Structure formats: structure tokens, C-alpha cells
Amino acid sequence: MKIVLTGSSGRVGRSIYNAIANHHEIVGVDRTPFSTTSLLADINDSSLLRAALQGADAVIHTAALHAPHVGVIADAEFHRVNVEATRNLARLAGEAGVGRLVFTSTTALYGQAVEAGNCAWLDEDSQPRPRTIYHRTKLDAEQALADFASPAFEVRVLRMARSFPEPADQMAIYRLHRGVDIRDVADAHLLALDNRGDPFQVFVVSAATPFLMEDRSALASDAPSVIRLRAPDVAAAFEKRGWRLPKTIDRVYFSGKARRLLGFTPKYGFAEVLAQLDSGSMETLPCRPSSDTL
Numbered sequence: 001m002k003i004v005l006t007g008s009s010g011r012v013g014r015s016i017y018n019a020i021a022n023h024h025e026i027v028g029v030d031r032t033p034f035s036t037t038s039l040l041a042d043i044n045d046s047s048l049l050r051a052a053l054q055g056a057d058a059v060i061h062t063a064a065l066h067a068p069h070v071g072v073i074a075d076a077e078f079h080r081v082n083v084e085a086t087r088n089l090a091r092l093a094g095e096a097g098v099g100r101l102v103f104t105s106t107t108a109l110y111g112q113a114v115e116a117g118n119c120a121w122l123d124e125d126s127q128p129r130p131r132t133i134y135h136r137t138k139l140d141a142e143q144a145l146a147d148f149a150s151p152a153f154e155v156r157v158l159r160m161a162r163s164f165p166e167p168a169d170q171m172a173i174y175r176l177h178r179g180v181d182i183r184d185v186a187d188a189h190l191l192a193l194d195n196r197g198d199p200f201q202v203f204v205v206s207a208a209t210p211f212l213m214e215d216r217s218a219l220a221s222d223a224p225s226v227i228r229l230r231a232p233d234v235a236a237a238f239e240k241r242g243w244r245l246p247k248t249i250d251r252v253y254f255s256g257k258a259r260r261l262l263g264f265t266p267k268y269g270f271a272e273v274l275a276q277l278d279s280g281s282m283e284t285l286p287c288r289p290s291s292d293t294l
Helices: 011-020 046-053 075-095 107-113 133-148 168-174 182-191 213-221 223-230 232-241 256-261 270-279
Strands: 002-006 025-030 058-061 100-106 120-122 154-160 200-205 251-253
Touching: 002 011, 002 046, 011 025, 011 182, 025 046, 046 075, 058 075, 075 100, 075 133, 100 107, 100 133, 100 182, 107 120, 107 133, 107 154, 120 213, 133 154, 133 200, 154 182, 168 232, 168 270, 182 200, 200 256, 213 223, 223 232, 232 270
Parallel strands: 002 025, 002 058, 058 100, 100 154, 120 251, 154 200
Antiparallel strands: none
């Protein structure tokens, strides 16, 4: 397949490039130079995008403004980049005869669905409650793509959990309920290129959780007890390293649908975070005092 990959110089784009380069021809599009990018262009440059899309079979659209840009870049620019550019890309792709678009979205758009004192169990059926302009524009982009989806132009939306470098003790706990390795995110994009079914599909992409729905009350009030029960190896590793388990956990992102319909099998859980820390990997940050709520 020939695949146009937007945002190919970014962290997510680079990881996806590595996952699919041995399987498909890739045209990387980004306004920032990098070895994974073959076409330097702003995501709103229709003429260059139109040329890149000729003969393409699929688009993977990762280019966007993100959470760190909130309050730094104007809301209007968020809308231009995250919504209007997505709508324009879908239009151009459809005109070029591209059969599928895979869109990188975020679990952050659940936002205010997480409430203090509770543990939310969040999947594709949960109602998004966006908090910031970043969340709102990602959700608006999803809705724009739903309008374009058809049997001739299939759309797959991947709502990815947290995958950026953070303090290792925090990341290790996140891998139990709200985090995911960037390589697993990339694998999910590869799988989303050719699954069958409805023209428009949404998937939560997160690491496998050991927790069950019936654990929610206990996770909100006494997370250490649940972790010792469901993930004793995590509790043992934290005790060995002198780290503190979080007192409460406020959400679980559940990717069962991605496992069922995409064949998504996350490979890198909490143990990988510890291995990366011990090896000096830049994928983790040094530990800091643990928060009581994760």
C-alpha cells in the first residue's frame, strides 16, 4: 500500500513510520524536517497534499496541535490545524480515491467524565466531556470525519492513552489503567489500516489493564489493596524500589474493542517502563514524589 503519513516528524508519527515502513510505501508529510519526512508542507497546503495523495491507498493523520500548546497558541489556530485541516484532508483524500483514513485522537477528550472520588471506566461508549480547546478540537475533528465516512472512504479513529515520557513510577502505574507504550500505539495504527466492518469506527488504545469493572469503588478509595490483588508483581516492584503506590485511581481506559476488532495486543506494560528506566532510556523521566491520585 501507499500511505500518506501526516505529522511524520513528530513523536507519534516517527513511531508509526517505524512500524509500517517494512510493510508499505510511506509519504511522510510534516512542516518540520526529519528523516521520516519526505514532503515538507503545512497541513493546510492543499496543493502539496493533493499531489501527495495521488495513488495513495490510505492516510494516517497524526498532525495536530497538542495539550502543551493550550494557552500558548490561539484557540483559532487550534481550530484551523486540528479541525479545518482534518476536514480538508478528508475531502482531498476522498477526491483522490483514497480508501481509508486512520486518525490519531486522544483519550484526553473524556476530560470531565472523570470525577473526584470516583473511578471512571472509559471506553468507546463513554460520553466525551472535553475540557480544553485541545480536547474540543480533537472531538470536532472526529465528528467531521464521521460525516465523510462511507463504504468508499472508511475512517478509523484511535483514541490513544498517555504515551509521552513521565516519571517512571507514575508511568508504571499508568500502564495499568491510563497509559500505553508509543510502540503499541504504532501497532494499533498498522492494524487499523485494513480491518473490516462499519465505515466509521472508534477505538480506545491503551495498555492492558488487570483491573475489573467491579474494582472501581475500591480503586477510588483504596487503590493499593486492589493493585496488590490484581497486580502483585507491580506492588512488589514498588516495594523493592521504595516507591509509594497511589492512594486512589480515578479512571481506567479499556481497549477491549480494539483487541476484538483490530486484533490489538499491547506488548509493553509496566515492566517495560522499569526496564527503560534501568537502561537510561529517554522514554522515562527520573522519579519524583508520588501523587496520591493517579
